[in-house]
Amino acid sequence: MSLLAARGVVVAYGGVRAVDGVSLDLEPGESLGLIGPNGAGKSSFLGALGGQIRLAEGSIALEGHEVGRLPAFKRARRGITRTFQMTSEFARMTVFENLVTAGHGAEGAALARVVLRRRETRRAERDVADRAWAVLDRFEMTHAADFYGAELSGGQRRLVEIMRCLMREPKVLLLDEPMVGVAPHLVAKLTSDLRSIQDDGIALVIVEHALEVVQDLCGRVIVMALGRPIATGTFDEVVADPEVQAAYVG
């Protein structure tokens, strides 16, 4: 039983099948790349995995349990987190608050718990704060704790997003074009950060146009074109595939 298993995922907008029968199997600590030309349906597939986009057909299972019909917030509670194409840090909250919010999650933020179990909440605040400082230290972002997103560079905002996901102690991290808007000299740092996350046992699915990143990080790659998977394998294998080359050039 894989950690994350998708079978025959179909996403349709009106009559158009943006994703037309994509499957995958993901194990803990594995990193899967999703590449392909524009309009291939990669982001839509990621959205279907995360729950932001509705599944028309197919199934998605996390640790054997079907999650394809669950809304995004329920999948998140089970261990699927994601970043977005446009960095999605909470703009009117500091970096630290971003992390703490993620750290508490839905359980810690529940109104009943906050009102009725005050001592427990105070303890949780301390624990989550400690974890947040630990994450900030790990990624060398301690100095940015009190900053707002607008006061950071694109790469740093992306890192905040990723750190936020880590606060959830997730099983799967979906990344939608993480290197967009990241200055070139930060791409290497982010890539090594993602590798260290992989080493923690978290599985990654990365949609990315920057092929060097995919080559660097991903053990396996799925190439999509026009909603369908046209090749799977290691990076070198799929890049050598003539059908893949045709899809990119043609």
Place this chain on the structure above:
Amino acid sequence: MWSTFVSAVGFGVVLASIISVAAMGFTIQFGLTNVLNLSFGAVMTVAAFVAYLANSHGVGGWSDLAIGGVAGAALTLLLGRGIFKPYARRGAQLFEMMMVTLGLSLIIDYAVQAISHNNIYQYAVLPSRPFQLGAILITHTQLIIVFISIGVLVGLLALLRLTKVGKALRAMAADPDLARACGIRTGQIVVVTWLLSGFLCGLAGVVYIINTQSVGYTTGELFLPLVVAAAILGGAGSPLGAVLASLIMGIVTEVVSAFGSDSYSTVAGFGILVLVLLSRPGSVRGGQAGHTQLTL
């Protein structure tokens, strides 16, 4: 029972005609700019007053329509370039823009109240003798109003389908970035939108007071929800849709009024607007899922 219903439908068609001129103006503006412009009613009121003033200085009925339209166009252009555009440049999003229009409507409405000394003025322009049209009792004036609205629809459709400007308008409403990339002068098109929708707004204001035969500072007020409902129900940017939706709004309002009371018909109109806002596509919030942008 049946005759009450039929005559209510007749009144509904007349009301629909009045609504439709305003709704067509609103939908053109909303479809392109995406601003939920709650000051539209206030502009109608101002144009109506301008027409009244022209009339009280001896200008005849048909010219009043034109003058009202021009007043509406001028004021709308002024507001669009002078107020909405600067706020958009300051970073106002959909909600802030709507609030700006709300503030504007407050200022305009109460300025009109102040200037008009809170009075209501007579505006009896055309003699209105009712006559039988089948089962419906209708006046000359009301028949003229129906024809005006049909004329506006035909003219607008011709403009949008057949002229270059019209095609540019439709392109911009559909996808402003793509339109810009295709070389359409978007700034100019926005100006055309203000002028066109403003003209229809002013025209609607004059048509409204031709029907009610009086004008006061609350003229546009209770009317606006019906107009917005019709425009959004019919699909933003679609004049034909606006007319069909206006028919629904007008007939429902009059039928409920005939069988219930005026209060209920107002509630019915408001209720339809709420349902339309809750359910129409384009109602989904932006954020990561796609961003409805302002085009100003």
Place this chain on the structure above:
Amino acid sequence: MTAWSYYIATLTVYFGVDVLAALSVNLQFGFAGVVNFGFIVFQSVGAYIAAVVVLGPSSGTFQQYVFGARLPFGVALLLATAAGAVLSLAVGLFSLRNIRSDYQAAILLIISLIATQVVQGYVPLFNGSNGITGVPRPFGSLPLSLQGYEWAYAGWVLLFCAVAYALVTWLSRSPWGRALRAMRDQEDAAAALGLNVTALRLQVFVIGGAIAGLSGGLLVEYIGAWSPDAWGYAETFVIFTSIFVGGVGNYRGAVLGVLLVPIVFLELPRFLPQVGYPGLMDSMEWIAIGAIWMLCLYVRPQGILPERRNRARRASGKAAIPAEPAEQMEPA
């Protein structure tokens, strides 16, 4: 000085009621991003329920209304608060959706207009357009002078303000409050972190509605009457203007805004000489409110006292980093 004292006491009561309103709206809008343009409906339901519960059964000749249970004033306030909460729940379930915020605001505004129409049209409910009068004052039989009573009531209202202020501040600083702000800033990302934004929106709407209902109950027990015409969407507008002037997402700012807008600004014309025809000053007042509103939105939409930056502290108790970020950040 008695007239002055009476005037200031009355003003204090109105100030207190408006503070409660502003706290409710700021919690919903400033912290959760819920644009409750139908606020007045929840204040009104609190007022009406308090009124009809305190009065005796309706005779039907003087004025018609439902209930009429002659309950004590404390219970009436409780029921007013509950009414605000229940109505908020009903309206919230129906109309709070994941839709563009201008549509959301318009929907809630229209719902308040519908409610006004319904109350005006269906007389047996709350006596229609004429409204309900003759609501007795709490503890009117106490041996207090008129002045003493006014000040006592003002103090009573301010007590509720203090409690509500403490409550919303505590909630907003809690993990729940942070979840609200996350929902406000980036709803999709908040959901992707496990937050149930639908439930959060409803919760904040109901809590705000409860405070709104309380404010209505307090006010109606003071002025003794309530009718649909005097309490239209203009009141909601004034409260929102107070928030925008004083501070969005800042409760001290909300209080400041209430002081500046409904109290100082709207009371000022009372002391200016009459200009023009009677009623002109009223029109000018509204024009001025609209102008302030627009000026605020242009120049400083976050208000005089904006939302605070919450600085983090490490477990040692000291601030982790200097108060002002000293280093130059990498280029954005």
